[in-house]
Amino acid sequence: MFDEFLVGLFFAIILGAFVGAQREMKLQQNHRMDFAGFRTFTFISLLGYIIGFLSFNIIEDSSLIVFSVIGFFILTSISYYSLSIKYKNYVSETSQIVAILTFLIGILISLGKEYYYIAVVLTIVIASFLVLGTQLHTFAKNISIKEVYATMKFALISVIILPVLPNKNFGPLDFETSKNFFLNFFTESTLVQFTIFNPYQIWFLVVIISAITYVGYILIKILGTNRGLLLTGVLGGLMSSTATATSFSIDSKRLKNLSNPLAIGIVLACSIMFFRIILEVIIVNPSLVTSVLFVSLMGFVGIIISVYLIFKNKTKHVGKLEGQSPFTLKPSITFGLLFIAIIFLTQVLRIKFGDSGIYFIALISGFLDVDAITLTLSKMALENSISNFTASSGIFIAALSNTIFKGGIAYYLGSKHLSKIVMWSFFIIVFVGLFSLFLV
Numbered sequence: 001m002f003d004e005f006l007v008g009l010f011f012a013i014i015l016g017a018f019v020g021a022q023r024e025m026k027l028q029q030n031h032r033m034d035f036a037g038f039r040t041f042t043f044i045s046l047l048g049y050i051i052g053f054l055s056f057n058i059i060e061d062s063s064l065i066v067f068s069v070i071g072f073f074i075l076t077s078i079s080y081y082s083l084s085i086k087y088k089n090y091v092s093e094t095s096q097i098v099a100i101l102t103f104l105i106g107i108l109i110s111l112g113k114e115y116y117y118i119a120v121v122l123t124i125v126i127a128s129f130l131v132l133g134t135q136l137h138t139f140a141k142n143i144s145i146k147e148v149y150a151t152m153k154f155a156l157i158s159v160i161i162l163p164v165l166p167n168k169n170f171g172p173l174d175f176e177t178s179k180n181f182f183l184n185f186f187t188e189s190t191l192v193q194f195t196i197f198n199p200y201q202i203w204f205l206v207v208i209i210s211a212i213t214y215v216g217y218i219l220i221k222i223l224g225t226n227r228g229l230l231l232t233g234v235l236g237g238l239m240s241s242t243a244t245a246t247s248f249s250i251d252s253k254r255l256k257n258l259s260n261p262l263a264i265g266i267v268l269a270c271s272i273m274f275f276r277i278i279l280e281v282i283i284v285n286p287s288l289v290t291s292v293l294f295v296s297l298m299g300f301v302g303i304i305i306s307v308y309l310i311f312k313n314k315t316k317h318v319g320k321l322e323g324q325s326p327f328t329l330k331p332s333i334t335f336g337l338l339f340i341a342i343i344f345l346t347q348v349l350r351i352k353f354g355d356s357g358i359y360f361i362a363l364i365s366g367f368l369d370v371d372a373i374t375l376t377l378s379k380m381a382l383e384n385s386i387s388n389f390t391a392s393s394g395i396f397i398a399a400l401s402n403t404i405f406k407g408g409i410a411y412y413l414g415s416k417h418l419s420k421i422v423m424w425s426f427f428i429i430v431f432v433g434l435f436s437l438f439l440v
Helices: 002-030 040-059 063-086 094-109 113-131 133-142 145-164 176-182 188-192 201-224 229-254 256-282 286-313 329-353 355-368 370-382 389-413 416-437
Strands: none
Touching: 002 094, 002 113, 002 416, 040 063, 040 094, 063 416, 094 113, 133 188, 145 201, 229 256, 229 355, 229 389, 229 416, 256 286, 256 370, 256 389, 256 416, 286 370, 286 389, 286 416, 329 355, 329 370, 355 370, 370 389
């Protein structure tokens, strides 16, 4: 128990100090008094941890935690009231709220090592919001009313629809009209194999993909696209690597002096796509991750190539990434329909041609949208409709076809200099991906 106590103590001190360091820097920048700084936040996390450890391991009475949280909340409220009276321009409650969260993080650590990861993630999220405070205010000022309304509609529809959708598979036999129609052409045993459409899972995946896109768009709004080549390429990959390749290729003919940074931006965006594939597999079917890890190898190779090109060209600036606002339902619904179509076609080809049919649809759909086929095959592997090997192979084929497709975009739409850099970079990425198959 003593060793476990020391490990928890270490985490409580480190995480408290991590938050406190940001608050201390803010104090030094503003040159004013505040509720707490570096040392105080460290002690707050430590206090939460000790109280939690005593409650769960020594006293074994959770009422101590309840009274401690209430008491700490009262303490922070009194401190805010006192500071607001003494300093008339003291209007922010951020430090007090962060102090309460830090106290709760200390208590969370005391629950045991299985909660350390959650505590670390929460600390990073809190610190990120604190660091990006100014940028978040700027984002709030720049966002349009149209975007706010569209986002609210999407959020409401997601929250309202998702819980009420049935979480079970449906097929033609579940509806009398479709059953009578399809039985004229297929046997009942064949139609049973198409009981593969799960409304809850389909909409959930639509929400997940939209959320990933939203994150990229919001970060671009907050930080801007001229903060460096690396950030622009990464965020472009989060939004849409194909859209980024198209936009940058077109810009390279208009802005020939920016062909180098635009080419690097395309390579970066494509590299991030490979890691996005891994993220989608983790969300849908974690057991498949080990089978598709070689996809991330292509992403690492792309990043290495990008870093090499950055140092070679000493590039510091890049043209703006003009991405369409994702705060609209149309792209999400379009993706949902595409996802359903790919599920259907994949099942048809699987029944007709076996695994080779899946590989064909993966090749074709990879040109259109690598996300949809990735989610489809991950879901089918989770339900044991196909093997993990078939799913991972199909995902790999889709990733390759999508990369080759973006290379074609750069070749036909971009300047000669940009297309040369992109084509050679993609050639190396594809070669490494194919070579890795022999090692798996």
